[in-house]
Amino acid sequence: MRFLREHRWQLAALVVAVTIIVAGKQSYRNASAGELGWILAPTARLVSAVSGTSFVYEAGVGWVDRDATFIIAPACAGVNFAMAAFLALSLGWLARMRTLRGTAARVGGAAALAYVATLVVNTLRIVIAIALHRGTIDVGELDHAEVHRIEGIVIYLGGLCALYALARAIEPRSHHDAVAG
Amino acid sequence: MQSLGDRLSRLRWMAVPIAAYLAITLVLPMANGAATRGNFVHHAGWVVAGCVAVLAVAVIGGLVMELTRGGVKRLRRHHGGHS
Numbered sequence: 326m327r328f329l330r331e332h333r334w335q336l337a338a339l340v341v342a343v344t345i346i347v348a349g350k351q352s353y354r355n356a357s358a359g360e361l362g363w364i365l366a367p368t369a370r371l372v373s374a375v376s377g378t379s380f381v382y383e384a385g386v387g388w389v390d391r392d393a394t395f396i397i398a399p400a401c402a403g404v405n406f407a408m409a410a411f412l413a414l415s416l417g418w419l420a421r422m423r424t425l426r427g428t429a430a431r432v433g434g435a436a437a438l439a440y441v442a443t444l445v446v447n448t449l450r451i452v453i454a455i456a457l458h459r460g461t462i463d464v465g466e467l468d469h470a471e472v473h474r475i476e477g478i479v480i481y482l483g484g485l486c487a488l489y490a491l492a493r494a495i496e497p498r499s500h501h502d503a504v505a506g
Numbered sequence: 507m508q509s510l511g512d513r514l515s516r517l518r519w520m521a522v523p524i525a526a527y528l529a530i531t532l533v534l535p536m537a538n539g540a541a542t543r544g545n546f547v548h549h550a551g552w553v554v555a556g557c558v559a560v561l562a563v564a565v566i567g568g569l570v571m572e573l574t575r576g577g578v579k580r581l582r583r584h585h586g587g588h589s
Contacts (some may be wrong), residue, residue: 350534405530413526474549478556482527486560489523 334428335419341432342415346408353404358387361402364443369397371448376455395455403447406481410439413489418496438492446484450477508572513565520564524557 329336358365362382369380369388380388380397388397414435422428454473456462508516531553540546 346530347534350530350538409523409526409530412529413523416522416526474552475556478552479559482524482556482560483563485523485527486520486564489519493519 334422334424338415338419338422338428338432342412342435345436346412349404349408353402356399356402357385358382358399359384361399361404364402364404364407364440365397365399367444368401368403368447368451371444372397372451372455375448376452378455393455393459395458397451401447401451403443403450403481406446406485407439407443409481409485410442410488411435413485414438414492417489417492421496438488442484442488446480446488449484450480453480510565513568514561516568517561517564520561524560528553528557 353361365388366382369382372378373380373390376393378390378393378395380390380395383389386396387399387401389395415432418431418435422431453462453476457469457472457476532550535541535546
């Protein structure tokens, strides 16, 4: 009982994080490009700006650049990365979740930071994927689909570790707020 | 020079993002029955290999930074001794 009382906000945060992730994963499975517009649209705009391409929305397909013969489809949304980032940040900040205000601020902050990080990391991943597709980055005889898969894993994992390291670096500055809040 | 064990223990923080990634990309799909799909094992293999690769890069990066720092210190000491 004492453990539950002392760690109630941490347990609540864990329950909220896991619920969001499970619900997010379930809804993402069958989501259309239009339903994922909240993350695909800004990603497509960022990719267009960085790579000099011009992605436009096509209902039922996603964001398409006919010249680059490339589609940013629902599978490219980066929702898995967003959820992994949200989980990692929530777990990383769990020790400081000791009050309702501190817990709400950290869970909300984790969600916001995960969203922004997803836009940045996913844009980088797609820009590299376009370069691979165009042949700007030569992969020789290697299977392009396999290279695309490995690129995704490495960029996402590297991005996740970098995001977590950044979150650890900025967290001590708000330690006082957490204890007082 | 640090041992490999010391190096890995300094990278303990990476367990959280890697575990989060594995939970989302492998554990949740397995809970939803993805393990029965033929290409899941292939995908899982690449995910695990990716984790090992990222850890290896972090260990090697730490080693390079340590060697660079040591080299810079030695150079400074060397120049300081002659000036």
